[in-house]
Amino acid sequence: MNWLQRLLAGRYGVDQLSIAILILSVILLILSSILQNPIVSILTFIPLILCYLRMFSKNFAKRRAENEKFLKLWNPVGGWFRRQKNRFRDRKTHRYFKCPSCKQSLRVPKGKGKISITCPKCKTEFIKET
Ligand SMILES: [Zn+2]
Structure with a gap:
């Protein structure tokens, strides 16, 4: 070198x-x-x-x-x-969702059934199957 x-x-x-x-x-x-x-x-x-x-x-x-x-x-x-x-x-352990109001991408652990997710950015709550 x-x-x-x-x-x-x-x-x-x-x-x-x-x-x-x-x-x-x-x-x-x-x-x-x-x-x-x-x-x-x-x-x-x-x-x-x-x-x-x-x-x-x-x-x-x-x-x-x-x-x-x-x-x-x-x-x-x-x-x-x-x-x-x-x-x-993370495809086996987590699912990714987009916040319905601000489009922020959110990472949620998989296999928890129906859960309520709160967006950390705009505090919108939505229900998703994980
Ligand atoms: Zn949001």
């Missing part, structure tokens, strides 16, 4: 946006091998080049601002994926 550290000394390095760009280029690479389309193949290199340019950039402020903008866009998407993952993990 020593040569890599020396290579990246004083450079911006990798951040979440660079990783996202790399993932995008991998997706394009897979697409181009499926589609056998020369335009898609060329497009694959654009995110790769972009990623390298960002990694070796010396303009830290600008790169950080780009990453922050990206995270602001990504966070709602990432949060949704995290929620789906939790939902899948």
Whole structure:
């Protein structure tokens, strides 16, 4: 790893946006091998080049601002994926309901029969079979 550290000394390095760009280029690479389309193949290199340019950039402020903008866009998407993952993990022990008035997602233990659920956000009560 020593040569890599020396290579990246004083450079911006990798951040979440660079990783996202790399993932995008991998997706394009897979697409181009499926589609056998020369335009898609060329497009694959654009995110790769972009990623390298960002990694070796010396303009830290600008790169950080780009990453922050990206995270602001990504966070709602990432949060949704995290929620789906939790939902899948808890599928045997918990049920998820949406509050009828404020649409807040609520997690309730499974197998309690008919119970009254109080929304922690707006205090609305509703009956659900768990
Ligand atoms: Zn509510």
